[in-house]
Amino acid sequence: MSFVTYLINGISLGSVYALIALGYTMVYGIAKMLNFAHGDVIMVGGFTCYTICSTMGMHPVLGVLISVVVCTVLGIVIEKIAYKPLRKASSSLAVLITAIGVSYLLQNVALLIFGANAKSFTSVVNVENINLFDGQISINGVTIVTIITCIVIMAVLMLFINKTKMGQAMLAVSEDKGAAQLMGVNVNGTISLTFAIGSALAAIAGVLMCSAYPSLTPYTGSMPGIKAFVAAVFGGIGSIPGAFIGGILLGVIQIFSQAYISSQMADAIVFAVLIVVLLVKPTGLLGKNIQEKV
Amino acid sequence: MKKTVRSNLITMGLVVAAYIIVQILIGTGNISSLMKGLLVPLCIYAILAVSLNLTVGILGELSLGHAGFMCIGAFSSAFFSKCMNMFVPGMPGGLRFFLAILIGAAAAGIFGILIGIPVLRLKGDYLAIVTLAFGEIIKNLINILYLGIDENGVHFSFKSSLDLHMEDSDKIIINGAMGITGTPNNSNFTIGVILLLITLFIVLNLVHSRDGRAIMAIRDNTIAAESVGIPVTKYKMMAFSISAALAGVAGVLYAHNLSTLTALPKNFGYNMSIMILVFVVLGGMGNIRGSMIAAVVLTLLPELLRGVVSDYRMLIYAIILIVMMLFNWAPACIEWRKKITATVKSKLSKNKTAKEV
Numbered sequence: 001m002s003f004v005t006y007l008i009n010g011i012s013l014g015s016v017y018a019l020i021a022l023g024y025t026m027v028y029g030i031a032k033m034l035n036f037a038h039g040d041v042i043m044v045g046g047f048t049c050y051t052i053c054s055t056m057g058m059h060p061v062l063g064v065l066i067s068v069v070v071c072t073v074l075g076i077v078i079e080k081i082a083y084k085p086l087r088k089a090s091s092s093l094a095v096l097i098t099a100i101g102v103s104y105l106l107q108n109v110a111l112l113i114f115g116a117n118a119k120s121f122t123s124v125v126n127v128e129n130i131n132l133f134d135g136q137i138s139i140n141g142v143t144i145v146t147i148i149t150c151i152v153i154m155a156v157l158m159l160f161i162n163k164t165k166m167g168q169a170m171l172a173v174s175e176d177k178g179a180a181q182l183m184g185v186n187v188n189g190t191i192s193l194t195f196a197i198g199s200a201l202a203a204i205a206g207v208l209m210c211s212a213y214p215s216l217t218p219y220t221g222s223m224p225g226i227k228a229f230v231a232a233v234f235g236g237i238g239s240i241p242g243a244f245i246g247g248i249l250l251g252v253i254q255i256f257s258q259a260y261i262s263s264q265m266a267d268a269i270v271f272a273v274l275i276v277v278l279l280v281k282p283t284g285l286l287g288k289n290i291q292e293k294v
Numbered sequence: 295m296k297k298t299v300r301s302n303l304i305t306m307g308l309v310v311a312a313y314i315i316v317q318i319l320i321g322t323g324n325i326s327s328l329m330k331g332l333l334v335p336l337c338i339y340a341i342l343a344v345s346l347n348l349t350v351g352i353l354g355e356l357s358l359g360h361a362g363f364m365c366i367g368a369f370s371s372a373f374f375s376k377c378m379n380m381f382v383p384g385m386p387g388g389l390r391f392f393l394a395i396l397i398g399a400a401a402a403g404i405f406g407i408l409i410g411i412p413v414l415r416l417k418g419d420y421l422a423i424v425t426l427a428f429g430e431i432i433k434n435l436i437n438i439l440y441l442g443i444d445e446n447g448v449h450f451s452f453k454s455s456l457d458l459h460m461e462d463s464d465k466i467i468i469n470g471a472m473g474i475t476g477t478p479n480n481s482n483f484t485i486g487v488i489l490l491l492i493t494l495f496i497v498l499n500l501v502h503s504r505d506g507r508a509i510m511a512i513r514d515n516t517i518a519a520e521s522v523g524i525p526v527t528k529y530k531m532m533a534f535s536i537s538a539a540l541a542g543v544a545g546v547l548y549a550h551n552l553s554t555l556t557a558l559p560k561n562f563g564y565n566m567s568i569m570i571l572v573f574v575v576l577g578g579m580g581n582i583r584g585s586m587i588a589a590v591v592l593t594l595l596p597e598l599l600r601g602v603v604s605d606y607r608m609l610i611y612a613i614i615l616i617v618m619m620l621f622n623w624a625p626a627c628i629e630w631r632k633k634i635t636a637t638v639k640s641k642l643s644k645n646k647t648a649k650e651v
Contacts, residue, residue: 034419036568082616085624093356094623097575100568101619104612112609226426226564233423262452268434271427278424279412 004137006259007252012143012212014251015150019205020228021235021243022157023198029174029238030194033092036099037078039225040106041199045071045206046216047110050121060124068203075199076192078102083195084188103222110218118217121210142212149208153201154244161240170194174238227254230274236287245285302498305583306491312590313487332597334551336590337486338544341493343573343589344582345540348497350571351580352506353533354513355414356422359429360541361566363402365557367542368549369436369468371398372477375550376467377443379478391480395489395546402542405432406535414530426564436557442466473556474549481551489547490586493540497582500536509533510580576618 020042027035048067052058082102086095123142130139161167172180173190181187209224210216227250235246250270257269277285316333319325342360349357371394378390409428416424441450454470468474500506509529511519520526549555559565570589577588595614599607621627 028419034422082620085620085626088625089623090625091575091579091623093350093571093575093579094619096356097572098616098619100572101612101615104608105616108609108612112605222565230423230427233420237419262438264438265434265452268431271431271434274427275412275424275431278416278420282416282420284420 002259006255008137008139008143010252010255011248012140012146012251013255014231014248015146016205016209016212016224016247017228017231017251018150018244018247019153019201019208020224021232021247022154022240023201023205024229024232025235025237025240025243026157026170026194027198028232030170031083031087031191033083033095034099034229035198036096036225037102037106038198038202039221039223039228040103040110041071041075041202041221042206042209042224043110043216043218043221044074044106045203046121046210046220047114047119048203049124049207049210050119050216053124054119054122060126064124064204064207067207068200071199071203071206072196075195075202079192079195084191107218107222114218116217118215121214121216123211123214124207125211140212142208146208146212149204150244150247153204154240157197157240166190166193227270230270233284234274234277236284239284239286239288242284242286298502301583302494302502305498305586306494308583309487309490309494309586313483316483328597332593333483334481334486334547336593337483337490338547338551339570339573339589339593340490340586341544341547342541342570343577343585344490344493344497345537345544346570347574347577347580347582347585348500348533348537348540350574351578351582351585352501352513353509353530353537355530355534356418356571357425357534357537358422358564358567358571359409359425359427359432360537360570361562361564362425362429362432363406363538363541364545364548364566365429365432365436365562366405367398367402367545368555368562369474369545369557370401370542371395371546372474372549372555373441373467374398375478375480376474376476379476380443380467387478387480390478391485391550394480394550395543398542398546398549399539400542402545403535403539406538407531409538410531410534414527414534426567429562429564429567433557433559433562436468436562437471439468440466440470441468471556473554475554477549477553477555479550479553481547486547489543493543494582494586496536496540500533501582505529505532572615576615576622 020038023041024035024038027033027038045067048070049060049063052063052066053060082098083095086098089095125142125145129141130144131137132139161170169180169185169190170193172183172185173187177187180190206221210220228247231246231250232243233246234250235242235244237243253273254266254270258266261269281287316325320330342364346357346360349355349360374397375390375394378385378393409425413421413424413428435452438452439450440452440454441448443449501510508519508524509532511522511524512526512529516526548561573589573592574585576592577584577586592611592615596607596611599610603610621631
């Protein structure tokens with residue numbers, strides 16, 4: 001029975017990774033940049049919700065909504081100020097370093113406002129634990145909410161991208177910016193929208209992650225951010241179902257290796273699996289293989 | 295004198311000049327103890343930046359696992375020094391440190407080759423993430439490695455110090471997360487500068503050699519390079535492993551600068567790799583001198599800000615980093631800078647002509 005418990009825990013952790021990875025993968029698919037500040041947007045989401053709910057004592061739903069709004073605005077502002085001027089830069093590494101700068105900036109602003117001590121986050125989810133098989137398996141309320149949220153968001157995103165005009169515009173921009181512009185797609189608007197969606201997802205992921213693992217510091221988002229990036233690459237970066245599958249698999253692998261092999265080696269095992277996958281299939285599980293042409 | 299030779303001499307001359315200035319400042323007592331403590335780290339970061347520039351700037355592959363190679367260099371050399379201390383106590387410190395440097399470089403270089411074989415098949419961001427993964431794996435494994443030597447031979451374990459089954463717990467050399475304690479402090483500023491000069495000599499000569507031109511051809515267009523008969527894998531491997539070995543040298547310097555060596559995320563994690571990458575990109579990819587200067591400036595900046603605005607120093611550092619990147623790389627800014635220099639030049643020449651008339 002412990003196997004099932006581990007599996008559920010793994011899927012729960014994986015859902016958080018998947019939510020973050022969805023944001024990563026969308027931004028990568030369109031802007032072709034690794035947004036290293038994404039993990040810190042998660043942290044901002046967590047702290048906003050913490051301020052609204054714990055410090056100001058307002059309703060959790062309000063807290064989640066406000067943190068989504070704050071992160072969305074933050075995502076758009078970061079894109080406009082720090083990334084957009086470098087979009088046509090001669091090296092794609094320039095924008096990567098700026099993203100690292102933004103990441104430092106967010107961490108240090110949070111450090112100045114909230115201090116380095118860990119804040120304990122009160123869960124925003126009020127769902128009863130579910131007991132199955134006469135209490136042999138107990139599923140945490142947060143776990144259920146996280147998994148359901150992740151699946152719903154993933155479905156909505158797929159519908160949005162495949163069925164709406166905006167989504168089609170995103171696909172067009174991700175394939176060829178210049179051609180999309182000639183077809184009358186508003187490229188700048190589409191990229192802003194992508195950042196907005198990615199950051200909103202990061203806010204939700206932040207709130208859910210802090211509900212499940214309730215310690216909040218300015219550096220909370222950094223490691224999950226890297227793990228989610230790994231998940232996105234794992235599933236094939238740029239692919240939305242890939243990010244979902246990659247996230248879930250990564251979470252399950254991490255929890256299983258903690259449980260069955262060694263808790264200290266879990267990170268090493270996660271990364272080793274990633275390396276093996278990439279060596280067998282160099283573009284990730286669901287990535288498209290683009291042949292290089294002369 | 296050839297242009298490249300002059301450029302190389304300027305770069306090395308800069309290092310020597312900086313060294314002489316610092317020595318004069320130390321001699322006259324005009325340097326704080328805080329700055330004195332920073333001298334060896336400055337050399338370490340400069341070596342790391344120059345060596346990563348070989349992979350990122352000259353070879354053109356984004357590597358995010360450079361700190362992993364530094365970690366290998368640090369631990370292998372510290373292990374060697376500690377063993378020598380235990381079993382060959384009469385060995386002169388200079389010789390031991392020299393051998394430690396060679397061992398650190400060799401170990402990191404070998405790992406560079408081992409990791410390079412699978413990694414260099416990948417491209418772009420995938421290569422970046424795999425190097426990051428390798429760096430994290432190295433850090434993670436060293437963190438849980440227990441290693442000791444006694445009369446019965448070498449014992450090692452990935453679980454705990456008790457699993458070593460050793461009679462004498464004093465002979466444990468690598469003690470898991472507690473790392474290696476009691477490494478001799480052999481590093482100093484002079485050795486750091488000498489190693490930096492050697493690093494510069496190796497990298498600059500490589501860049502201007504036939505091999506270096508082949509490596510840059512691969513960077514500029516892999517398919518074209520391959521079609522004119524350049525063995526791509528061989529040269530990629532060469533650049534990657536030399537870069538790793540030099541990072542190992544920086545690791546040796548690091549290990550022998552501290553009495554306790556632990557594999558924390560702070561010193562050998564991906565954050566460190568990213569920091570080195572920041573030096574390289576800010577200093578200019580492929581520009582060895584630039585990356586060295588960027589490493590020195592960015593290491594000194596937070597410490598200099600400490601005196602002025604201690605609470606906000608990392609915040610200001612982040613803002614300066616973003617602004618510098620925008621200023622250096624944004625096409626709009628480059629355009630603007632060109633305009634400014636053009637107007638200044640035209641004004642100067644106008645003044646000149648006015649005077650002549």
